[in-house]
Amino acid sequence: MATTTYKGHCDCGQTEWEVKLTADQASHVLCHCDDCKRVSTGAYTLNQIIPKSALTFTKGGDALKVYTYKALSGNPTHCYYCPNCTTHPYHHQTVLGPDTIVLRTGLLDGAKDFPVAAEIFCKDMYKWESKVAPAGASFDITPPS
Numbered sequence: 097m098a099t100t101t102y103k104g105h106c107d108c109g110q111t112e113w114e115v116k117l118t119a120d121q122a123s124h125v126l127c128h129c130d131d132c133k134r135v136s137t138g139a140y141t142l143n144q145i146i147p148k149s150a151l152t153f154t155k156g157g158d159a160l161k162v163y164t165y166k167a168l169s170g171n172p173t174h175c176y177y178c179p180n181c182t183t184h185p186y187h188h189q190t191v192l193g194p195d196t197i198v199l200r201t202g203l204l205d206g207a208k209d210f211p212v213a214a215e216i217f218c219k220d221m222y223k224w225e226s227k228v229a230p231a232g233a234s235f236d237i238t239p240p241s
């Protein structure tokens with residue numbers, strides 16, 4: 097499938113990466129869960145599930161630190177972040193298997209042009225937020241599997 101390469105960098109610039117996304121993947125999945133609120137200190141995070149092989153660190157990848165928390169599934173989630181500025185380019189939900197990661201799409205050059213594909217954990221939204229995903233793509237927790 098055809099992919100486009102997008103670049104991202106952390107706030108301090110010591111970490112840089114490139115990711116190959118299909119047209120469908122060049123979109124944001126908003127996560128309103130409470131873990132995301134605490135890790136990001138924002139109202140929600142911007143994400144996409146991608147193959148691990150699509151992401152390449154061009155600078156500082158070996159220096160990333162890992163923060164691990166226990167996800168709702170009971171499985172560990174490993175968050176990879178720049179040790180200097182704490183920007184968090186991706187995380188690995190171990191429940192997804194070893195070859196799949198969750199990319200923080202909001203950090204990519206061009207991300208302001210990405211549409212919203214879906215939003216999850218709407219049950220944890222702040223009261224003042226409105227749902228912004230296309231009809232049928234806002235979920236209280238996650239899409240039924």
Ligand SMILES: [Zn+2]
Nearest residue numbers: 106108178181
């Ligand atoms: Zn940094």
Ligand SMILES: [Zn+2]
Nearest residue numbers: 127128129132
């Ligand atoms: Zn979340």
